[in-house]
Amino acid sequence: MNPFADTLQSLRDAFVSRKTRPVEFRIAQLEGLSRFLKENRDALLDALAQDLHKPPFESEISEISICQSEINLALNSLHSWMKDEPVPKNLATQLDTAFIRREPFGVVLIIAPWNYPLNLVLVPLVGAIAAGNCVVIKPSEMSRSMEKVMREVLPRYLDKNCFAVVLGGPQETSTLLENRFDYIFFTGNTTVGRIVMTAASKHLTPITLELGGKNPCYVDDDCDPQNVANRVAWFRFFNAGQTCVAPDFILCSRETQERLLPALQRAVTQFYGKDPQHSPDLGRIISEKHFHRLRGLLGSGRVALGGQSDEQERYMAPTVLVDVKETDPVMQEEIFGPILPILNVQSLDEAVAFINKREKPLALYAFSNNSEVVRQMLERTSSGGFCGNDGFMHMTLTTLPFGGVGNSGMGMYHGKFTFDAFSHHRSCLLRSSGLEKVNSLRYPPYAQRSLGLLLSLVEINRKSQCTLL
Ligand code: NAD
Numbered sequence: 137m138n139p140f141a142d143t144l145q146s147l148r149d150a151f152v153s154r155k156t157r158p159v160e161f162r163i164a165q166l167e168g169l170s171r172f173l174k175e176n177r178d179a180l181l182d183a184l185a186q187d188l189h190k191p192p193f194e195s196e197i198s199e200i201s202i203c204q205s206e207i208n209l210a211l212n213s214l215h216s217w218m219k220d221e222p223v224p225k226n227l228a229t230q231l232d233t234a235f236i237r238r239e240p241f242g243v244v245l246i247i248a249p250w251n252y253p254l255n256l257v258l259v260p261l262v263g264a265i266a267a268g269n270c271v272v273i274k275p276s277e278m279s280r281s282m283e284k285v286m287r288e289v290l291p292r293y294l295d296k297n298c299f300a301v302v303l304g305g306p307q308e309t310s311t312l313l314e315n316r317f318d319y320i321f322f323t324g325n326t327t328v329g330r331i332v333m334t335a336a337s338k339h340l341t342p343i344t345l346e347l348g349g350k351n352p353c354y355v356d357d358d359c360d361p362q363n364v365a366n367r368v369a370w371f372r373f374f375n376a377g378q379t380c381v382a383p384d385f386i387l388c389s390r391e392t393q394e395r396l397l398p399a400l401q402r403a404v405t406q407f408y409g410k411d412p413q414h415s416p417d418l419g420r421i422i423s424e425k426h427f428h429r430l431r432g433l434l435g436s437g438r439v440a441l442g443g444q445s446d447e448q449e450r451y452m453a454p455t456v457l458v459d460v461k462e463t464d465p466v467m468q469e470e471i472f473g474p475i476l477p478i479l480n481v482q483s484l485d486e487a488v489a490f491i492n493k494r495e496k497p498l499a500l501y502a503f504s505n506n507s508e509v510v511r512q513m514l515e516r517t518s519s520g521g522f523c524g525n526d527g528f529m530h531m532t533l534t535t536l537p538f539g540g541v542g543n544s545g546m547g548m549y550h551g552k553f554t555f556d557a558f559s560h561h562r563s564c565l566l567r568s569s570g571l572e573k574v575n576s577l578r579y580p581p582y583a584q585r586s587l588g589l590l591l592s593l594v595e596i597n598r599k600s601q602c603t604l605l
Contacts, residue, residue: 140272140312143300147243147270150297156240156268159218161295163211165265168293169258170207173200176289180254183281187253189420194375202532203258209534209551210266217266217555220564228574228593233566238559240268241342242318247309247332249324250422251378251472253279256346257286260321263554269319270298274312277305278422310335317341319558323380324348325470326543344547344557346380347540348470349497353383354487354513356504357392364503365399368476369407371527373454376419377474378426381499381521381528384471385460386478387487393458393478400476401441404454413444413451421450421473430473436464437477462490484509488516495543496520499528520544 155161173180180200184190190199210217220235244264248256257275264271275286286301302312306328313320313335322332323346336343355364372382388396408415421427427450434443434455442455452474460466460477467477481487491500500519502510510524520540523530531538534551549557574593577586 138311138315139308140302140315143302144243144272144315146297147272147300150295151240151242151270155295156265156270156298159214162214162266162268165294165299166207166211166214166262169262169265170204170211172290172293173204173207173258176285179285179289180282183279183285184254186281187250187279188375188378188422189418190375191417191419193417194419198375199252199254202255203262206259206262206534206551206554210262210555213552214266217552226594226596228590229565229567231568231571233564235564237562237564238267238556239562241558241560242269243272244269244319244321244558245272245274245312245317247274247320247322247324248276250276250279250282251375251380253282256323260323260344260549260554260558263549263556264321264558265299266555267558269558271300272312272317273299273301274304274309275301277303314338319343321547321549321557322346329545344539344549345545346538346547346549347498347543347545348380348472349495349540349544350384350467350470351381351497351499351501351519352487352491352494353386353501354484354491354503355386355388355392355396356484356502356506356509357389358505358509359392359503360505361392361395361399362402365396365403367503367526368501369400369403369454372476373404373407373418373474374527376421376452378419378422378472379528380470381531382472383476383499383501383527384497385467386476387481387490388478389482390480393480396478397440397456397458400456404441408454412442412453413446413449418451418454418474421452424450426473427452430471430475433466433471433473433475436460436466440478442474484512488513491517496541498540498544499523499530501527518542 184195275283316339320343326347329345329347437457437460440456440458442453444453455475457477498520502513521530537548537553538550539548
């Protein structure tokens with residue numbers, strides 16, 4: 137028995153009825169999402185506090201405000217995004233109309249994780265709605281309070297015939313994935329990403345995979361240690377380190393490490409006080425399972441800062457590890473918690489070699505007063521995104537695509553890129569029924585003379601060799 141069959145059939149019927157196509161419908165749904173955010177602000181902040189002990193400041197900037205901005209951008213831009221995009225033509229089609237039309241895929245699935253449980257549902261949803269799709273939303277079962285808001289409150293703001301929230305963990309999601317979707321947008325870890333891709337391949341369903349990984353952070357000897365420590369500590373310990381783009385480990389010389397350690401200590405004390413457990417500004421680990429996993433990682437190298445934990449509260453102090461080896465457990469998996477290992481390299485070359493022999497990360501960071509060092513790191517490596525002299529500020533720009541490469545994912549979104557991700561780019565050429573004389577050059581019986589003429593109408597020449605234009 138397929139528990140999702142009725143829901144999916146009714147979404148498909150709605151899509152086929154073309155209800156989601158008019159711009160007015162899309163605008164009404166996006167405005168509904170905006171009202172959802174505004175009218176339930178307190179409930180959303182509460183849910184984030186209950187699930188992750190997320191400080192309201194962090195919830196506002198990383199969840200609510202980002203979603204609101206994406207909605208506003210889509211509302212401001214929808215008319216122009218939906219316009220057919222004219223394209224340059226060859227000589228044979230000069231009198232015709234050629235354009236790209238962005239069409240909705242149909243019934244799409246969004247599967248979200250727990251670490252930014254509002255943002256990672258709503259940001260893709262904005263693009264899916266803007267592009268004219270019907271959507272099945274699968275929030276994470278781990279962020280229970282937000283899952284409840286998604287189930288009980290969100291549907292009140294959206295057309296029930298076109299948008300459905302379904303719940304469940306791995307087993308239910310596996311059953312859900314047996315169904316045919318027209319697009320799947322998955323955010324989560326690499327192992328589950330493979331499961332999603334395998335399921336999608338059965339129906340040849342196109343996918344976006346927003347995955348995780350280990351994001352290197354290179355710190356050059358020529359730097360201001362306090363400045364670097366403030367920035368790295370904030371981005372590493374934000375949301376208790378449970379951020380896919382957080383700097384995962386530092387690469388620097390031993391000398392720079394010795395300058396960074398007291399600076400990191402000062403940053404942590406300044407941010408969270410003498411006892412971070414009592415700070416209202418530090419989150420908690422999502423589950424017991426992740427808490428125990430993280431505690432196990434503290435055995436790698438030597439604790440230079442922090443290291444305390446409290447199972448009852450799922451609290452872990454902002455922690456820095458030194459004397460860490462590449463083969464230590466903390467370097468074998470994405471940390472996804474408030475632990476920052478430092479590994480020593482002697483030079484930029486060694487750092488580049490270290491990074492390039494590992495899987496391509498979702499984000500890469502380089503800190504230096506010397507812009508040439510930052511530029512070299514950018515030139516000689518690859519990653520989903522890159523930021524020089526800061527943490528994940530690059531993802532605050534909706535003008536930049538966000539996504540991984542290789543093991544950190546495929547596809548991209550944010551801003552117009554989300555609209556494009558959820559749209560099929562249909563190539564359209566509208567020809568006239570006249571000019572049959574010109575068209576007859578292509579028909580058999582083939583003549584060498586016609587071939588030359590035909591090629592001159594369709595072939596692209598190198599600029600310097602072009603004789604006709
Ligand atoms: P996860 O992969 O465990 O879960 C994500 C979703 O997949 C959840 O909705 C869950 O119910 C479902 N799921 C879990 N196991 C499944 C299975 N066996 N079959 C089918 N569905 C299954 O990820 P998570 O623990 O919720 O989130 C943390 C991971 O997500 C980290 O690796 C992090 O880097 C990554 N992440 C990536 C981004 C990004 O934008 N690239 C953003 C946030 C998180």
